[in-house]
Amino acid sequence: MTDKTDGLQGGEKLNNPIKFMICYAGNMLNQHSQINKTRAILEDEKLCEYIVVVDNHMTPSARMADLLLPDVTTLENTEVSSDGYASGSMGAVVPLVPAIKPMYECRSAYNICTGLAERFGIKDQYTEGRTHEEWVEYLYAGARKKDPQLPTLEALRERGPYKVTAPEDTRVALADFNV
Known part of the structure; x- marks a missing residue:
């Protein structure tokens, strides 16, 4: 992740692995052009340690979750x-x-x-x-x-x-x- 490609603030690139990510009702882990690269990063626990997804459908993002919390419709x-x-x-x-x-x-x-x-x-x-x-x-x-x-x-x-x-x-x- 960089300031130019991802809008990172406070530096030119992310210097540490992602510790925790939460995705609420958006399937956002699966909604952009570099989906295969993202999937590889998110599946590697050295690069992204923990993912929580809150959704009411089994989306591709939900499949990547370490913890899936069922939301209401x-x-x-x-x-x-x-x-x-x-x-x-x-x-x-x-x-x-x-x-x-x-x-x-x-x-x-x-x-x-x-x-x-x-x-x-x-x-x-x-x-x-x-x-x-x-x-x-x-x-x-x-x-x-x-x-x-x-x-x-x-x-x-x-x-x-x-x-x-x-x-x-x-x-x-x-x-x-x-x-």
């Missing part, structure tokens, strides 16, 4: 989602309400991290006393402070997706790449 999770790359005129806020309870041993990323924080003795510091649902409510309330036109969380969940009105200074995502 959107059907099992409580969240609020937005399509952040869309232009403002196409933006929407979408409530994710669980259709089913998490199956088998799957846990949300929040619950996984809370369990780890508890084992490290910092659960209260990590959660700040909030459950997953309370964090969703707290963060959504912060979004409503910035945009008072957003419906309440209860109304969003009742009525479904909310189309965001484009501000006059609408930003086009990735505009620098448009030709």
Whole structure:
């Protein structure tokens, strides 16, 4: 890994082997042009000691994991989602309400991290006393402070997706790449 090829900061190249890597819901270990070289590095414990993957599918990245933690799907999770790359005129806020309870041993990323924080003795510091649902409510309330036109969380969940009105200074995502 170098500053030119990989955006490494603080030096021209990585001088030490990778000790620990975590890949969350992205299959990122398998998503670039030098996949065979990457696989060889990640399979060599002298070059990369430990890989944790959190995902809900058995992806190629998951196959490389030393520890695979089963994540919940959107059907099992409580969240609020937005399509952040869309232009403002196409933006929407979408409530994710669980259709089913998490199956088998799957846990949300929040619950996984809370369990780890508890084992490290910092659960209260990590959660700040909030459950997953309370964090969703707290963060959504912060979004409503910035945009008072957003419906309440209860109304969003009742009525479904909310189309965001484009501000006059609408930003086009990735505009620098448009030709």
